[in-house]
Amino acid sequence: MKQELLLFLKTYDFRKGILFATLGFLLVAIGFTLFPNTPFGITLGMGILLSAISDVPGTKKHTYIGILTGIGLAIVSFCSVHLTKHNPWLLGTVISILIFTNSYICVYGLRASMVSFSGLLAIALGFVPLSPEIELYKSAFFILIGSGVYISVSFIINLISPKQIGEQLLVECMQLTASYLKTRASLPLSNNRDPLLKKLLTLQIRINEKHESLRAIVLRQQSKVMGSGYHRRQLLIFIELVDILELALATPINYKDIDKRFKDHSEVLQPFGTLLNTSSELLVDLSFKISNKKISHKTSELRAILSKIHEAIENYKQTLEATKERRDNVILLRNLADYEEQQIQKLETIESILSNDFNLHEAEDPDQPTKFITNQDYSLRALRDNFNFKSVAFKHALRLMLCVITGFVIGTVFEFQNAYWIIITILVIMRPNYGITKQRTFQRIIGTFIGALFSYLIIYSTPNIYLYAVITFIAMIFAFAYIQRDYLKAAIAITVNIIFVFAMVSDDAFGIINSRIIDTIVGSLLAVIFNYFFYPAWESSNLHRVLQGSLKANQKYLKEIASIYVNKKQPITKYKLSRKTAFMQLGNLHAAFQRMSQEPKSKQVKTKQLYDIIIIQHTFLSAAAALGTYIQSHKTTEASDYFEDYINAIINILEACVMGLNKQETQLDEALENIKKADTYLSDIYNKLFSQREKEFLQGQVTISESLRENLKEIKLVYDQLKYLYKLSVKLEKQVIIFSNQS
Incomplete structure (x- = not known):
């Protein structure tokens, strides 16, 4: 436990939390000192916050391009909301466009989703009331200054400690x-x-x-x-x-x-x-x-x-x-x-x-x-190809837009104290998948209640503003350290941080706590309701594609294993690439199953059959990896045509699985006949080697010769794994056909 704590304290996430909290406190303090009675201290802090969000680990080039893009989107979103918030109809139109546009960027992957979140959060922050006499361009300039300070300090730290990530x-x-x-x-x-x-x-x-x-x-x-x-x-x-x-x-x-x-x-x-x-x-x-x-x-x-x-x-x-x-x-x-x-x-x-x-x-x-790196496609084609109701990203952007607008209307009509908290809750919780949204909703509500209870006990016990400042600082560190590691802990820390910030500047701390809880509940419920009823992206609709990807990856992996066994000294780059793809596709299949299991029972499709398929796929991949690893690490004999026949027959059965998913029929008579011939041939080889060892033993040779031992080990493993792979492929085909016919 002690080692794990020390390890966490050395992580990039924890140090990033310290960096953000320290910079935030210093810049906010400097802003309020140099520009009293103005919002410039707050806008400096916003610049740090919006930069930290899009700071995703990666190469320096990608990291800083991501931060700069995120802060650019954030400033545009922040200014657009401020310029139009005095006209409800114009504001609603602008918010709709901004929400959809920022959210839709997530088609470009994880980094893009965090960049888009900077823009989305800036929309909510645009509702934070600033002094009416302060020009908007000055607030935007101070957001940019805060971002510049964050990037500069982050750059210096990475120069001093480049190894950390x-x-x-x-x-x-x-x-x-x-x-x-x-x-x-x-x-x-x-x-x-x-x-x-x-x-x-x-x-x-x-x-x-x-x-x-x-x-x-x-x-x-x-x-x-x-x-x-x-x-x-x-x-x-x-x-x-x-x-x-x-x-x-x-x-x-x-x-x-x-x-x-x-x-x-x-x-x-x-x-x-x-x-x-x-x-x-x-x-x-x-x-x-x-x-x-x-x-x-x-x-x-x-x-x-x-x-x-x-x-x-x-x-x-x-x-x-x-x-x-x-x-x-x-x-x-x-x-x-x-x-x-x-x-x-x-x-x-x-x-x-x-x-x-x-x-x-x-x-x-x-x-x-570089062949092993999964490169992200940032072309405009990705935006065009996803602009339809078959795209999960498109439906999520549309759903998020409608949900935020609804939250904004509810907060305005019922005159919530801090209506933008509803919007922030929706933005943080809502995900393209219903199951993850439901999970984060639960974590958000529980985290808010725990954080609110802790805050209530402290505020009720003492009015010490210096203690409040220390708690705010510590909570800010852990909020950013846990935001991508453990959302429940992050939700607790965020709640504590927000409540104590308001406790230092407001006399109605308990009212803030109540408001925080109500806004969180409203935002969470809206996120779940919209994910369920508005353009839902149920995982069952995507299962055929993911399963097909896993089957094809296993086919490719098995082909590369056979190629190495036949050609011996062939470069293993293709083998390693196919291994990587097979591992990842199986992971994608199981992740899809996990997401579906979090969805309502009525939206789940043949979970038992799908889980059986996943287990068979995992076992198949294990058997294939056993064969591939042995072939790479041992000097092997020449591969016979029967070995290739065996492999090709198994690959054909996997192809039949793919065709079965697409409701297409296939003939496997020739493949099964080849399996029988190859099985007989390999069995005969093993029996001959075994008989040879028996003769040695009867002649008094107790210790088996090294060459015979290695040949026996090779034929035993290769033959066993081929039989096992065939057995699994037949079982897999049956399960896939059942799944395809009943889903």
Whole structure:
């Protein structure tokens, strides 16, 4: 707990919170001192706030372009509201255009959505009453000054500490990967695997998100600064983390088969779980020390556990009679041990990099790193293509516009004390998806009540204005530190901050608390109602497209695996790209399922069937990754035509799944016939090798020859994984057809 707190205090988000709070207090104080009885102190603070919102981690170029664009939209929105708010009809028209335009920008992705939020929030801030005698252009100028100060200080801090964002992302990625390893370790001996599988899928989504963020920062930096030792060190750690995830996913375990094989000998599996748990603990430990050069070597402990694994395999081998089943099980265990040894090597590499024992120049350069970066399309075509009712972004922009206008009318007609709080609540809560909107509504209301209760107790206990200032400052820090990490905590901090700001300048603090609660409830209810009834974007309407994307990604991944096995020395760039896409598409599918599960029951479509499809897809990807990882890390024999026939048949079944989603029929007779022939061929090879080993044993050769052992391991793993992939693809096709016919 102590380490986690210290880690949070070192994050970019926390330091950004300190930066914003400090600058905000200083500039507001300076503004009120130099320009008393004017709103210039407030507008300076607005400039900092609106700049901080669009400050999304990334390359320096993208970060500062985003901030400048955000503040530009904000000033236009702020001035437009002030210039028209004396004419209700004109104001309504202007607000409608501004809300739709700013919101629609989110078609360009996460950074664009935060930039657009700067413009949206400025619309609400435009209703904040300023002194009537102060010219509008001066207020806009002071907003610009506040923004300039924020950008300047942020630039200086990034010059002093350029490593911070990359380090934070690496730390978070390492800890999520450690959780994945720990959860995976619990699977073989668990009696109830469904909750663990759900947790694995959720973790994989979060890890994929971290990988994308790291690619955007680390790979772009590396492509521009190939000679930088620090950036190269970050890149190499990232590469090892991606491989660790693949190895964890690739551990070739059919759990039902494992249960059957080792029902009476579960003790042989325990060291494997111990090794994964210890690897998880080591990865967490390394994450805490990523910015600390004093690294203590602990991978020797993993090597000791690996020795115990080999001992357990030998004991298992000696305990049972020399049957074909026993030899199959021993080969399976040895393949598992190989994967664990590769995992240890990855952890040893990370440890060496962090302790400066790694030769950065001897490490292999990544193949064309910029290919792995997901580039955002900022062309006007994206705006044009989304300008229709099939687009989630278009419907969200239209829905948000109508909701804000309704909130504005309610606040005006019923003369709410601070009607713009209703608008801010709507802007913060409403999301394109109903489930996320409902979740944030709950968090916003609970956070507001908790923050209001805390504020009430403090204000009721003491009128000390200096204490209020300290609480305001601390709350502001945590509001910005948590705004993108934990919205419930952010909502609490924001509520506390707002109430104490008003408590310092108003005699009616309790009235402010009541007003805050009422405005939050009204804004939250409006957001939920409009998300449900006005142009709703139910997740079920998007499921076919997402599922199709995942199926096609698995097809491509399997093709690249087969290509490497057949061509041997083929460059692995395409393989890694297909692996990245397969991981991300599976994550997208599960994320869509999670969003749908938060929607009303009446809007959900075949959740059980879809979840079964996701589990099969995850298992399929695991089996494919096991095959791909083995092929990359071992010297393999020549691939036969039958191997290609097997792979092509599985790919054809996946294609049948895609066609089934589109209500198209396909013929698989030839593919199934090829599977039978290939299965017979591969089975014969394995039996011949097994018979060869039997002859050696009868002739007194107790220890198997190294070449025969490797050939047996190869054919055993390749044959088992092909059979497993085929079985999964057939099962997947049946489930997809059922889902397609009933959805």
